[in-house]
Amino acid sequence: MSTVEKSFPVSWDQFHRDARALAWRLASQRDDWRAIVCITRGGLVPAAIIAREIGTRLIETVCIASYHEYSEQGELRVLKEISPELLKDEGDGILIVDDLTDTGKTAGLVRTMLPKAHFATVYAKPKGRPLVDTFITEVSQDTWIFFPWDLGLTFQAPISKSTLG
Ligand SMILES: O=P(O)(O)OC[C@H]1O[C@H](OP(=O)(O)OP(=O)(O)O)[C@H](O)[C@@H]1O
Ligand code: HPA
Numbered sequence: 001m002s003t004v005e006k007s008f009p010v011s012w013d014q015f016h017r018d019a020r021a022l023a024w025r026l027a028s029q030r031d032d033w034r035a036i037v038c039i040t041r042g043g044l045v046p047a048a049i050i051a052r053e054i055g056t057r058l059i060e061t062v063c064i065a066s067y068h069e070y071s072e073q074g075e076l077r078v079l080k081e082i083s084p085e086l087l088k089d090e091g092d093g094i095l096i097v098d099d100l101t102d103t104g105k106t107a108g109l110v111r112t113m114l115p116k117a118h119f120a121t122v123y124a125k126p127k128g129r130p131l132v133d134t135f136i137t138e139v140s141q142d143t144w145i146f147f148p149w150d151l152g153l154t155f156q157a158p159i160s161k162s163t164l165g
């Protein structure tokens with residue numbers, strides 16, 4: 001996305017709760033997930049939390065980069081593909097995990113690799129929402145989600161004086 005009007009900062013505590021809520025939903029849908037495929041880098045953190053909750057130890061990565069500058073998306077680049085072993089059966093029984101879906105481009109690309117897999121994200125924006133099977137919280141398209149691994153403790157200007165509301 002390129003027009004950002006609101007910010008949605010997420011603390012580690014909040015992220016852990018939301019990822020765990022996602023794990024609860026996934027555990028109730030199936031108890032025999034074959035493996036998790038996480039989309040790096042953002043998917044690594046929820047994948048670790050979810051894997052612990054649902055008892056999955058087989059974890060694969062698909063490495064994709066697209067946002068080069070804050071809120072500016074470029075071409076999607078696949079830096080590492082999914083191992084052929086996990087591509088069997090079109091991904092049936094595989095859980096794909098990412099931190100969020102925004103425009104849905106990343107999710108759309110990974111879905112072509114594993115059409116029968118279940119796609120889960122912690123957060124979703126409206127354009128990406130149809131591409132995911134399970135998510136926890138939706139934010140508006142003009143909101144930028146700030147993840148805890150991108151944040152530090154700094155002075156906060158009063159809301160009335162800030163540019164991001
Ligand atoms: O729905 P989309 O518009 O495609 O955007 C969502 C993707 O963008 C971010 O990844 P990014 O490419 O920034 O890489 P990162 O995970 O390494 O931060 C995020 O982690 C998702 O994977
Ligand atoms: O809202 C966002 N926050 C962080 N990374 C992102 N990548 C795409 N959209 C976002």
Ligand SMILES: [Mg+2]
Nearest residue numbers: 039040041042
């Ligand atoms: Mg990502």
